[in-house]
Every structure is written in structure tokens, then in C-alpha cells.
Amino acid sequence: MSSVRAVDVKEHEKFKGVYWIEFEDGSTRLATRNLTPGKRVYGEQLINLGGVEYRVWNPYRSKLGAAIMNKLEVMPIGEGSKVLYLGAASGTTVSHVSDIVGLSGLIYSVEFSPRVFREFMQNIIDQGRLNVIPILADARYPEQYISLVKGVDVAYIDVAQPFQAKILADNADVYLVKGGYIILVIKAMSIDVTKEPSETFKREIDTIKERGFDIINMIHLEPYDVAHALVVGKRD
Amino acid sequence: MYVSSTVYLVLDALGIIALRDDGSVVDKLVYDYDAQRIANMLNNIEVGKPTDELVGFINRLAKAGVSTVYVEHKELARNLTNIIKGIEIKAELPTKVGRLFREEFWSKYLKEIYGIEPIEYIKRVNEVSVIQTRLKLKQAAERRDLFIAQAINSVDDLDKVSNLVASRLREWYGIHFPELENLTRNNNEYAALVYKLGDRSNYTKSKIMEALPELGEERASRIAEAAAKSVGASIVEWDLQQIRSLAKLYLDMQTIRENLTEYIDDAMKDVAPNIRELAGSLLGARLIALAGSLMKLALMPASTIQVLGAEKALFRALRGRGRPPKHGVIFQYPDIFRAPRWQRGKIARALAAKLAIAAKADVFTGNFIAPRLKEEFMRRVQEVKTIYAKPPPRKPAAKPAAKPHGKPERKPGKK
Numbered sequence: 338m339s340s341v342r343a344v345d346v347k348e349h350e351k352f353k354g355v356y357w358i359e360f361e362d363g364s365t366r367l368a369t370r371n372l373t374p375g376k377r378v379y380g381e382q383l384i385n386l387g388g389v390e391y392r393v394w395n396p397y398r399s400k401l402g403a404a405i406m407n408k409l410e411v412m413p414i415g416e417g418s419k420v421l422y423l424g425a426a427s428g429t430t431v432s433h434v435s436d437i438v439g440l441s442g443l444i445y446s447v448e449f450s451p452r453v454f455r456e457f458m459q460n461i462i463d464q465g466r467l468n469v470i471p472i473l474a475d476a477r478y479p480e481q482y483i484s485l486v487k488g489v490d491v492a493y494i495d496v497a498q499p500f501q502a503k504i505l506a507d508n509a510d511v512y513l514v515k516g517g518y519i520i521l522v523i524k525a526m527s528i529d530v531t532k533e534p535s536e537t538f539k540r541e542i543d544t545i546k547e548r549g550f551d552i553i554n555m556i557h558l559e560p561y562d563v564a565h566a567l568v569v570g571k572r573d
Numbered sequence: 574m575y576v577s578s579t580v581y582l583v584l585d586a587l588g589i590i591a592l593r594d595d596g597s598v599v600d601k602l603v604y605d606y607d608a609q610r611i612a613n614m615l616n617n618i619e620v621g622k623p624t625d626e627l628v629g630f631i632n633r634l635a636k637a638g639v640s641t642v643y644v645e646h647k648e649l650a651r652n653l654t655n656i657i658k659g660i661e662i663k664a665e666l667p668t669k670v671g672r673l674f675r676e677e678f679w680s681k682y683l684k685e686i687y688g689i690e691p692i693e694y695i696k697r698v699n700e701v702s703v704i705q706t707r708l709k710l711k712q713a714a715e716r717r718d719l720f721i722a723q724a725i726n727s728v729d730d731l732d733k734v735s736n737l738v739a740s741r742l743r744e745w746y747g748i749h750f751p752e753l754e755n756l757t758r759n760n761n762e763y764a765a766l767v768y769k770l771g772d773r774s775n776y777t778k779s780k781i782m783e784a785l786p787e788l789g790e791e792r793a794s795r796i797a798e799a800a801a802k803s804v805g806a807s808i809v810e811w812d813l814q815q816i817r818s819l820a821k822l823y824l825d826m827q828t829i830r831e832n833l834t835e836y837i838d839d840a841m842k843d844v845a846p847n848i849r850e851l852a853g854s855l856l857g858a859r860l861i862a863l864a865g866s867l868m869k870l871a872l873m874p875a876s877t878i879q880v881l882g883a884e885k886a887l888f889r890a891l892r893g894r895g896r897p898p899k900h901g902v903i904f905q906y907p908d909i910f911r912a913p914r915w916q917r918g919k920i921a922r923a924l925a926a927k928l929a930i931a932a933k934a935d936v937f938t939g940n941f942i943a944p945r946l947k948e949e950f951m952r953r954v955q956e957v958k959t960i961y962a963k964p965p966p967r968k969p970a971a972k973p974a975a976k977p978h979g980k981p982e983r984k985p986g987k988k
């Protein structure tokens with residue numbers, strides 16, 4: 338952890354609820370405002386400035402963080418957003434989304450591995466994040482959580498599986514409101530020098546389009562993550 | 574009573590709502606708010622098991638003249654059809670009306686149906702979903718402890734069998750290349766060389782290095798030299814094939830063993846995170862296997878956990894032969910077997926006491942308290958090491974380990 342002192346904080350040029358922390362050595366780091374002050378989720382640095390506590394957002398650990406570092410243009414998640422998050426894992430990214438949407442927002446967090454979800458419960462729920470609804474279920478079967486989930490503004494998927502686009506579209510058909518956004522983390526490149534989009538990537542993009550979404554932003558995540566891209570889509 | 578004879582059911586965490594196809598509310602059932610009870614109901618609905626409330630509600634609709642109900646859950650619709658007569662139950666996901674309901678839930682239906690603020694609704698749904706999840710996590714772990722017990726026993730079986738296979742391999746291949754026996758440090762090295770190189774004439778330094786880089790140059794040349802000068806019998810391909818497949822069997826078993834220990838570690842994270850943190854996953858798994866199940870382990874007093882795996886010695890002691898054992902399988906714990914003999918019993922007792930608490934936490938509360946337990950245990954280890962730094966003065970043995978002759982004494986009334 339850096340011992341360099343934080344000197345200033347600025348809100349992100351475009352995205353409300355996302356911040357840049359400036360350090361005395363001139364470096365800046367991405368951060369969100371801690372919804373549960375004093376508590377950490379994944380060993381991230383906590384920073385107090387002007388009586389407000391921020392959590393540094395590590396782009397090497399969170400692909401949404403990496404996308405923002407790489408100049409994501411459209412960030413559909415803001416204060417008050419309702420989000421369906423598929424592939425919540427131990428809650429690294431969910432924690433920052435929870436900071437951003439605040440107490441008027443909501444994140445339905447779906448994960449199917451009991452083992453990682455146990456960690457999620459410790460990291461997110463036991464820490465008192467009241468805007469998170471934990472759902473231990475398989476995202477391939479959206480009817481499993483039909484009683485819990487209501488209309489969402491954003492459907493996010495990062496399940497590290499082939500056919501993510503189909504899973505996401507199936508969920509969007511049930512839960513996404515009109516004009517809502519989707520965000521996908523897709524395995525993008527063959528990691529060799531050619532940097533050709535992989536077959537999977539092309540297939541996933543085709544699926545999204547076939548299911549009625551326009552792709553409005555696509556961001557590669559190097560150097561934070563060499564293999565993935567983050568794609569934002571919208572359906573009217 | 575109802576305008577439409579087709580209604581659309583929407584399932585919610587706090588109730589069930591029946592809508593017409595224009596989205597207007599026909600009827601609703603708002604659950605009495607009891608998070609625990611609702612969580613149980615939702616877990617049933619989720620897997621398609623109808624609840625009494627749901628069946629009652631649909632019957633009420635049927636009586637009022639509704640002829641068709643849409644439900645957004647296939648399995649649930651099928652099971653309802655088997656229970657409820659006189660009304661048609663169809664499944665569709667999503668229904669048009671369901672979509673509309675969810676779309677306008679926050680702005681319209683929430684207030685209309687429950688008359689509460691979003692913040693209160695979210696609080697309740699959060700409460701319910703947290704209980705639901707904890708119930709599911711518990712169920713997911715439920716019988717897995719028996720798998721863990723089988724897996725750790727398989728590891729022990731594999732160890733026995735691989736030892737047998739390895740000694741047969743050494744004896745057999747030893748006819749051809751007897752010097753290799755003393756030039757390898759473990760069965761794995763031996764089997765890998767036999768499998769990959771086969772005939773002694775293949776043992777050149779470069780081939781050896783390629784087959785097993787971790788040997789290092791120096792040992793590789795020594796083996797190559799030995800091969801060149803070997804006094805062993807020559808062998809033809811046909812004979813060699815049989816030996817090599819035995820070597821392959823050994824190597825495959827090692828791979829399976831590795832996979833099994835990884836599996837055990839993952840499963841222990843799931844089932845018994847406290848025991849795992851305290852004792853390590855393999856020792857923890859052995860304790861579960863010896864106890865019979867995680868539940869049985871959790872119900873054992875610390876004194877029993879302390880001697881699990883030492884039953885033979887224990888029964889011998891009970892029959893009056895020898896001293897009672899100070900530790901069973903927990904002897905495998907490094908802080909115990911590395912400790913001087915006279916400290917072991919004390920450390921074993923302290924570990925068993927913490928393990929008893931850890932097992933109870935894993936079964937009953939699910940709280941992760943192992944870090945605290947471990948700290949307290951480590952403190953006790955330090956204490957034992959300082960207070961009992963010196964061996965105790967020898968005292969005469971309470972009972973001779975075994976009588977020099979004659980039958981063992983039997984306590985009256987005990988077998």
C-alpha cells in the first residue's frame with residue numbers, strides 16, 4: 338500500500354459518483370465514495386479527504402474500473418441506478434457499483450458458486466451494504482429469481498463463460514426496462530501478437546445485435562487485463 | 574366478479590399479484606411480513622414447488638371465475654397443474670404483463686400494492702434474500718461433508734496402492750537397471766524416468782534433463798553414467814512395454830491424488846471453512862471422515878476429537894493395557910509433531926478444544942470465527958512452550974505398557 342499522502346479529490350469529468358484521488362507525488366487513482374465507512378472489501382486503500390471516506394478502485398482487480406481508466410465513454414450506472422449483476426463472484430466490482438448507486442439504487446447480484454458467494458456474503462452483506470440483494474442462482478435460468486428482481490436500468494454480465502451474450506439477452510428480456518443498458522465483459526482477443534478478435538468475440542457481438550441491442554461503446558482493458566474487453570449496449 | 578377470465582400472476586418477494594392483460598390489478602395476496610417464513614417460501618417457489626399461499630390464491634381466482642392463469646415459471650406451472658383442478662395454468666417467461674409490471678414497479682405498482690416507500694421495500698427484500706441465500710449456502714454444504722470424507726479416504730487408498738505399485742515397479746525395472754534405485758530420491762522421479770525413457774540405452778544426459786529437468790545437471794550426468802555402466806540385464810521392447818505401463822499407472826495416480834486434494838481444499842472452504850482455517854484442509858477432512866460426518870464431529874466433545882484416529886490405542890487403554898493416547902490424527906498438525914514429546918498432549922488438547930468450537934460454528938452458525946480461534950490457539954502453544962520448556966522428571970509408569978505374560982486384565986462388566 339502506498340504511503341504517499343492523498344491531497345485532493347475531484348469528481349470524474351463525466352461520471353457522477355466516480356472520483357479521482359490526487360496524491361502528493363502527482364499520481365491519481367480512481368475511487369468511489371465508501372458507502373460503509375471504515376470497511377474494506379478486497380484490501381483496497383481507504384482515503385479520508387474533507388471528512389469523506391473514499392475507496393481506491395483497483396483496475397487490475399475490477400474490469401469496470403479498468404474500462405473507466407481506459408476512457409469508457411458511456412457509463413450507464415449512476416446514482417439511483419437499479420442494476421442486475423450476473424457473475425457477482427466475491428463482490429469486488431459489486432462493491433464499487435454499490436458505492437456509486439448509493440442507497441437509492443439497488444444491485445441484484447447473481448452468482449452460482451456457493452464457494453465464492455460465501456465470500457461475497459462476508460465482503461458485501463456482513464459489511465452492511467443494504468443496496469445489494471444477494472441471489473445464489475444460475476444466471477442461465479432467469480426464472481429462478483423471478484420473485485426478487487424487478488425492472489432494472491442496467492444488466493451487467495461477467496460470468497466468464499461462452500454464450501454470455503445469450504445469457505444476458507435472456508435476462509434482459511425479462512428484467513431490463515425499455516431504453517435500458519447492457520454491459521458485457523467478453524474474452525476479446527487471442528492473446529498473441531496478431532490482436533485479432535477471437536471467434537468467440539465475434540459470435541458474442543453478433544448475438545447481442547441479433548437480440549436487438551446497439552453497441553454503443555467498446556473498450557479494451559489492457560494493460561490491466563490483456564484478454565478482455567468491456568462492451569456497452571442499449572436497446573430502445 | 575372479474576372482467577377478464579385470463580389473468581397474469583406476478584410473483585414478488587412480498588406477495589403475489591394477479592393482473593389483467595392491460596396491467597390493472599385483479600387481486601393480490603400480500604404476505605404477513607416474516608422474513609424467515611417468506612425466505613423459505615421463495616426457496617420453494619424458485620425450484621417450482623407450489624406453496625400453500627400460492628395454491629390458495631389460485632383457487633380463489635378459480636372460484637371467482639378465472640379460467641386461465643399465466644405463471645412465469647415452467648416447473649412451477651407444471652406442478653400447480655397437478656394440484657389444482659378447474660383452472661388452466663400456463664407458463665410463459667416473460668409474459669407481456671409481467672414485463673410491464675416490472676417496468677412500472679418502482680414508479681407505480683410498489684406504492685399501489687404495498688403502500689410502502691421504496692426504501693422500506695428494498696430493506697425487506699434485502700432481508701429476505703439474505704436469509705434465502707444463507708439457507709441455500711447451508712444446503713449446498715449439507716451432504717458435501719460425506720463427499721469430503723470419501724475423497725480423503727480415496728487419497729489414503731491411493732497412497733497405499735501407489736506404494737505397492739512403486740515397489741513392484743522398482744523390483745521389476747531393477748532387473749534391467751538396478752543402479753537407478755539409489756540415484757532417485759522418490760517414487761515420482763523413478764516412475765517418470767522409467768515411463769519417459771524406457772530402455773537404459775536412452776539415458777543420455779540430455780534426454781534425462783528433458784524428461785525430468787528438476788533433477789539438475791549433476792544428478793542427470795550421474796544417472797547417465799550409471800546407465801552406461803549398468804550391470805543389469807538387457808531387455809526387449811515387448812517386456813519393457815509392460816513395465817512402462819505400470820510406471821504410467823503410478824504417475825496417473827499421482828495426478829488423481831493432486832486433483833483430489835485440490836477438490837478437498839475447495840470443498841472444505843465451502844463446508845467447513847473454520848475447521849479448514851484452523852487445521853488445514855486435509856487434516857480437517859480426516860477428522861470429518863473419522864467422525865463420520867461434519868455434524869457428528871460438531872457434536873463431539875473436545876476430548877474425543879483429540880483422540881480421533883487413535884481408537885486402537887484408546888480401546889487398548891480401556892482394557893487396561895497401556896496408557897490412554899494423548900492424540901489421534903491431530904498429531905499430523907505440525908505444531909504438535911514438531912513439539913517435544915512432553916508438550917504434545919497439552920498442545921493437542923488445546924487444538925482439539927478450538928476444533929470443537931470451529932466445527933460447531935461451521936455447522937450451526939456459519940460464522941467465520943477461525944482467525945480468532947487460531948490466534949488463541951497460537952497463544953496457548955507459546956504458553957506451553959515457555960511453561961513446559963523442560964522435560965518433566967521421569968515418574969514411574971502408571972501401568973506397564975503390557976504385562977510380560979498372562980492375559981490382560983478385564984474390568985468387570987466391560988467387554
Ligand SMILES: C[S@@+](CC[C@H](N)C(=O)[O-])C[C@H]1O[C@@H](n2cnc3c(N)ncnc32)[C@H](O)[C@@H]1O
Nearest residue numbers: 424426429430448449450475476477495496497
Ligand atoms: C470473472 S468472475 C466475475 C468477477 C466479478 N464480476 C468482479 O469483477 O468482481 C465470473 C463469475 O461468474 C460466475 N458464474 C459463471 N457462470 C455462472 C452462471 N451461469 N450463473 C451465475 N454465475 C456464474 C463464476 O462462478 C464466477 O464467480
